[in-house]
Amino acid sequence: MGYAAARGGLDAISAAEALVRDARDLANSPWLELDQLIDRQRLAVDRVMGEGGLWDPRLAARALQQSEGDTIEASHLLRSYRATMPRFAYSHPVDMDDARVLRRIVPAFRNPPGPQLLGRTTDYTGRLLDRTDDALARERAEKRSIDWAPAEQAVTTSNPTDAGTVASTGPTKAHLGDRRHRRLLDVLRDMDLMVDRRRTDDPEPADITRAATRPPAPRSAVLATMARAETGALVNLWYRNILGPDGYIHEVTLGEVRHAEIPVTVTHPHTGGPVDIGGVRVTEVEAIEDLDGADEDRTRFDAGYGLCFGHNEKKAIAMANLDIACHRDGGGVGGASDLEQSILMTTDGLDASGFLEHLKLPHYVTFRSMIDRKMAMRSARTAEHPVFDTTTATDAPVPVDPREGDCA
Amino acid sequence: MSATVSETIDWSIPTEGTRLDALVEPAVEAGILDEHAKRELRRAILTAVCVPGYQVPFGSREMPVARGWGSGGLQITLAIVGLDDVVKVIDQGDDEGVNAVNLRRLVTDTTGATETTEVSEATVIQTRHRIPEDALEAHQTLVLQVPVPEPLRGVERNIAELGRMHAEADYSRMWVSLYEDKVRNGVITKSTGYPCLVGGRYVIATTPIPRWDVPRLHRAPFLSLFGAGRERKIYAIPPDTDVEPLTFDDVPFEIEKTPGARCSLCDATEAYLIEIPPSDAAADDGRWICSDTAWCRRRRVEASQS
């Protein structure tokens, strides 16, 4: 019996849904609490918020719970939920220097203004699977938890000349000397080492959730697309362009890598004044690109920018490198590069996986039509005017496929 | 299009402690597509109807179905359907296809429209890969799910160049690919989703409907709307519009045919039939059946009554 010919399709679907739900919810193990996901699988929760384009750790945790850990499925749940919600305000632009910095490193300089703050990271920890007996690990954790104050601490800095950053209540803007520490780009600008691409006009940022974005697109559209892109897609697009057969970008030097909390403010519709409605946590990266092109100012550097929800450094770094690469490579047809087209059209997790998995849908109408064409070709070959056989040409590349244009 | 919008805004100014809730307008009906999205979709649809065959970009929303699974068709249906509508949803011509079932319940659950499997009762028919065998009438709308809206994708990848080709009606590379196809294979091998010239101006991808269904678009009395959610494009064929499959004057457009095939259930030969292969190599129980299940069933009912 065919998969599409199953009578009582609704019954079949309901049964499939029940299987998923029951196997997930009725398993022997204890109920998976949202707090557990938020506290102990925070990076998965952060990733889902980033790819879902919605800041709400509890909703993201719920989505992860429902999707049984499939992050793309979870981000789909967040996005379709988001699509149902009314939009009542836009936030004011956020000054990233108002951020409460949790982690900040500057690979380009040893002693930048402000500290190198390792923060909460496993970058410098050996990747060794902890084989401690699980019950014992739990016991030890429970003993330690009595004394531990839950906040984003355990701060260490690699810059010993920076005063008072150890064993404190956390690295805040106020704590880091009550002044904003200059970003590396500011330092480089003062040294006249940066190309100045800052705009004096103030164009409306593109809203990719409200309008289709196709190349050539403004930078804001490319950045917004990358902010919601699937993490692996960006990382691998970056890697492919570094090492693959047709890539042309090279690695940046990182100027700032920050994990920070930022406040979000909107305008009160009645009083007209600013209202603080909360905050989000982001990863921000400023990348420095060495200019070496014939038409570029080779005595200076340029910069790329990356920003995404949650703690997701690989994504923000890939984003920053792809941002500057896109700008430098704006040489395709109509001023848009192949890279821009790749970013805008192939990095969204929902689009890519949805389209891929749609191949599982019934395609028997199409397939019957393909078989018909094969039969027709065979009749044509035996008919009066045989077709010239071009298969003897050596090294002939696969010619343009006239059948492309429908789905596979 | 009978959906209505009602919004009320509470203008009373709270005096003490502004709460977030007070900033929010009361929610309109809970659904999966908000009213702004519907408005945008309708505008895009109107533009598409005014420029037959032109791919209108639109801000495609995330739907509860995955991209590639009918999110575009679903958005169009949700934008045009209201309480008075009767909706039929098919996949490969089958109302019981599991994806069709899922889409149909999403539509009826969230819009209050009723459902049917009979074409004669439907006002809106959402379909994947088939046009129903029954002739549609002027008051009916066909909503087609489109995986790839770009007919020139096989000859050009660059988006800007594709835009230019459509803008200048420069379809020369498409014609070259048809020439090469005919030369190499003796026939034009395009199977489903055959490229057609609409209203003498734009070339469209007819979604993967079989060639069998393509002639039924030409000067049809009904409106056809094409939704590509993932690619964020909508296009349309208004009623009574010329739809001509691209082919050479001396190379007739061919529909699928297998001599001698007839539906083993209703005995039809003039319908799109799909093959059920023999149960094993030695068996001779291979047969054909109609892809349009509702049409086939009705024929059987009518035959048994006569």
Place this chain on the structure above:
Amino acid sequence: MTLVSAPRPTVLRVDRLGKIFGSQNPAAIEQTGPEVGSEKTPDGSSVVAAWDVSFDVAAGEAFGVIGESGSGKSTVMRAIAGDHSASAGSVRMRRRDGSTSDLLTMTQSERRALRVDELAVVYQDAADGLDLNVTAGGNIADRLTAAGGRHFGQIRERAAELLERTEVPLDRMDDLVRTFSGGMRQRVQLARALANRPPIVLFDEPTTGLDASVAAGVLDLIRSLLEELGIAAVVVSHDFSVIEMLTTRCMVMQHGRVVEQGLTDQLFEDPQAPYTQRLVAAARA
């Protein structure tokens, strides 16, 4: 009574064509040219690739542009072909309907329409004028369908006719051009250029890069096509023998300026400008 044939109409008039790359500084003009010995300004901010170039081409006539690299001959070619914009001047072309258009003021899409059946270009590198991933016949079908051809049989016939005329073996009509040798590719390019019988054809170094014997065959073919079809042609080459064989009038360019202009035979017999004399002497040697 002597019969005097009516003068043939001018189909292409290039009037004070100029192209400056880089800073569009008018002072660059005095700072460059044959007297100065360079087409680049001393400070390198501008390149006056071509300036004050004027010539006419009559129906059925072949006009030559000779120069070494940097002379500006390619710039002139590209400006007429529409592959480049120009900084000054006009390129007026007589249309099929008798009207005149300035190619330099046209939009890209108007120019593309022109290139279907009123102006064709044969490039030095056949890959610039052909789609290598398409068959020989398909490359010709491209032009025929662009002009509205929709009959497969007639397209095949016309393509076969053209390939026969350009001496491409018919049993290769359905082979991808990528599999053809350089000389054969040029022949296919010629066939394609002539598909819709354009009244004007531009030839940009049509035989440069080909083996001598192959080049001779292609050159011979071009000459007989020009005679037979009565098309107006502009032939650009650094090779005197090409210009001598194909053209009745020509001009010599150096550092972006026209140095001498006249009947091809006379220019060869009796070059006036010192530069022309040097070129002719070198060619004879």
